[in-house]
Amino acid sequence: MYKVTKQILFCYGHRLLNYSGKCRYLHGHNGKVEIELQAERLDRRGMVVDFNDIQRAVKGWIDQQLDHRMLLNRKDPLLLMIRKAGEPLYVMEENPTAEAIARLIFEYAQSQGFPVTEVRLWETEHSFATFSQRQATISRHNVRRKV
Numbered sequence: 001m002y003k004v005t006k007q008i009l010f011c012y013g014h015r016l017l018n019y020s021g022k023c024r025y026l027h028g029h030n031g032k033v034e035i036e037l038q039a040e041r042l043d044r045r046g047m048v049v050d051f052n053d054i055q056r057a058v059k060g061w062i063d064q065q066l067d068h069r070m071l072l073n074r075k076d077p078l079l080l081m082i083r084k085a086g087e088p089l090y091v092m093e094e095n096p097t098a099e100a101i102a103r104l105i106f107e108y109a110q111s112q113g114f115p116v117t118e119v120r121l122w123e124t125e126h127s128f129a130t131f132s133q134r135q136a137t138i139s140r141h142n143v144r145r146k147v
């Protein structure tokens with residue numbers, strides 16, 4: 001099995017409803033998404049997928065839809081106010097957690113025909129969430145570097 005991973009950096013704002021931690025307030029993250037693609041055989045160029053093709057398709061979509069935007073739950077009472085102010089928004093059906101954003105990007109990459117197997121969304125340097133179809137699971141990890 002061959003596997004390639006593409007990293008894409010983007011900035012986003014969000015806040016979480018029904019949550020007591022700091023993410024209940026409007027704030028932003030420097031996010032990093034890792035898109036993992038797999039194939040049992042290489043194409044005629046000897047590749048799983050051309051990195052440039054993922055860059056063009058998925059980074060292009062992220063730049064347009066998510067980068068420097070406020071990602072908000074459809075039920076967020078601030079939605080109307082932020083929309084009225086003309087601020088860039090991306091409305092989600094659920095809380096805009098790292099898990100939900102990983103799934104969103106996974107589903108977009110898949111809809112574009114890429115053989116995506118896993119998407120990891122790093123919300124901070126130490127924490128990422130994974131959406132993977134292979135196991136049909138969402139998981140959350142905290143990574144602590146050894147000092």
Ligand SMILES: [Zn+2]
Pocket residue numbers: 014023027028029
């Ligand atoms: Zn947050």
